[in-house]
Amino acid sequence: MKIATWNVNSLKVRLPHLLDWLNAVDLDVIALQEIKTLDDGFPSAELAAAGYRAVSNGQKTYNGVALLARGELRDVVRDMDGFADDQKRVIAATINGVRFVSVYVVNGQSVGSDKYAYKLRFLDALHDYLAGELDRHPLLAVGGDFNIAPTPQDSHDPAIWEGGVLCSGPERAGLNRLLALGLHDAFRLFPQAANSFTWWDYRQAAFSRNLGLRIDHWLLSTPLAAHARSAHVDLAPRRLERPSDHAPLIVDLMPGV
DNA sequence: ATGGTTGCCGTGCAA
Numbered sequence: 609m610k611i612a613t614w615n616v617n618s619l620k621v622r623l624p625h626l627l628d629w630l631n632a633v634d635l636d637v638i639a640l641q642e643i644k645t646l647d648d649g650f651p652s653a654e655l656a657a658a659g660y661r662a663v664s665n666g667q668k669t670y671n672g673v674a675l676l677a678r679g680e681l682r683d684v685v686r687d688m689d690g691f692a693d694d695q696k697r698v699i700a701a702t703i704n705g706v707r708f709v710s711v712y713v714v715n716g717q718s719v720g721s722d723k724y725a726y727k728l729r730f731l732d733a734l735h736d737y738l739a740g741e742l743d744r745h746p747l748l749a750v751g752g753d754f755n756i757a758p759t760p761q762d763s764h765d766p767a768i769w770e771g772g773v774l775c776s777g778p779e780r781a782g783l784n785r786l787l788a789l790g791l792h793d794a795f796r797l798f799p800q801a802a803n804s805f806t807w808w809d810y811r812q813a814a815f816s817r818n819l820g821l822r823i824d825h826w827l828l829s830t831p832l833a834a835h836a837r838s839a840h841v842d843l844a845p846r847r848l849e850r851p852s853d854h855a856p857l858i859v860d861l862m863p864g865v
Numbered sequence: 866a867t868g869g870t871t872g873c874c875g876t877g878c879a880a
Contacts, residue, residue, distance in 0.1 A: 617880085618872055642880085644873070669873050670880090715880060723879090755880095809880090810870035853871075853880080 609704065609865060611637040612842070613751030613824055614856035615712070615807075619643035619674070622852055623651055629845050630658050633858065636678050637703055639710035639751035643672035650674070667696040673710040673752070677703045691733035698734075700741065706832065706865060707745035709738070711752035716773045724773060727755070731782030739789055747865060748829040750791065753807075753854065755823050756783045758793060762822035764803060774823060791827040794839045794859045806841055807854045815846055826859045835865045 612635050616622040619640065630638070638660070643650075647666040655662050655676060664674035665686040673696060675681060681701040688698050697712045711734065716727035741748055756779045760766040769775040787793065795804070805820025814820065828836060838860045846855040 621872070642872095669875085670878095717879080812869055814870095850871090 609636045609706075609861045609863065610634060610858060611639075611708075611749060611751065611826065611861065612856045612858045613639040613641070613710070613753075613826055614845070615641040615753040615824060615852060615854035617642050617644070617852040617854065619645050619651065619672075620649070621850070623654060625845050625848055625851065627654060627658050629842075629856070630660065632844075633842065635858070637708055637749075638676040639708065640674040640676065641672075641710060641712035641753045643674050644669055645672060663699060663701055665696045665699040671695045671697055671712055673697060673699045673712050675699055675701050675703075675708055675710050677701070679704050688733050688737040691730075691737070693730075697730070698737070702745070704865075706747045706749055707741055709741065709748070709750040709752070711750060711754070713752065713754045713756065715755050716779065718773050719771070719776050728778055728782060731779070731785070735782070735785050735789070738786060738791070742789055742791075742829060746829060747832045748791070749832055750786075750827040751825070751857070753824050754783060756780060757821045757823055758783060758825075761802070762805070764805065764819045764821070769821065774821060786827060790830050792830065792833040794826040794828050794833065794836055795822070795857065797833060797836055798839050800839075804841055805855075806857055808846070810853050824854055824857050826857060828859070832861065832865060835862045836860070837862050
């Protein structure tokens with residue numbers, strides 16, 4: 609089973625890229641973030657024609673997440689129970705016996721800002737939410753834009769990024785608390801090239817200079833991580849004209865999970 | 866040099 613997570617930065621704008629990519633890469637499950645569209649405007653027919661069912665938790669202009677699958681999506685849950693939030697950042701569904709979560713973690717703007725405080729609260733809520741999901745679903749895969757680079761090697765220049773938003777201690781502590789639940793950063797289960805990133809700022813030709821961060825992740829529960837056979841960033845969609853600022857992260861799981 | 870790029874029913878704001 610091949611799974612991917614991709615922050616598309618507007619599903620409307622990126623739909624041609626997404627459809628071409630789905631055609632080129634044989635994926636079973638895709639977690640999308642920043643779809644920036646209401647469920648009403650969701651391109652279900654186009655995706656169905658490409659062979660995918662979809663569920664979404666959409667919002668106008670900002671945020672919004674979705675899950676696509678070749679198979680049936682069961683027990684769909686939107687948002688985190690008990691965390692009051694107008695922003696649509698979480699959706700979960702069970703596919704082929706595996707529980708999937710697509711999450712768009714708060715960006716946080718800058719350390720010490722109100723949005724940063726909201727990010728830390730969101731991470732706390734995500735911790736409690738995923739603890740519950742793990743209790744119910746031993747096979748759990750959480751994919752998304754976490755807006756956190758786990759270590760200094762996950763930014764192109766620690767001198768610039770360390771301590772700032774996306775690379776600060778409290779954010780990393782929040783991510784490490786998720787891992788301490790028994791989740792594993794799928795990308796680091798395998799040897800990877802240095803300077804592997806998933807996001808590059810649109811400005812200053814950051815992508816062509818590989819000035820990026822690794823902030824998109826698949827977190828796998830221990831029984832699921834045991835079935836992972838590879839993980840890689842797919843740079844092809846980021847190279848296209850008018851791309852998302854993120855590249856997809858693909859994880860291959862052995863059949864029969 | 867406090868810039869720069871993208872997407873949004875927007876004309877500033879969030880990323």
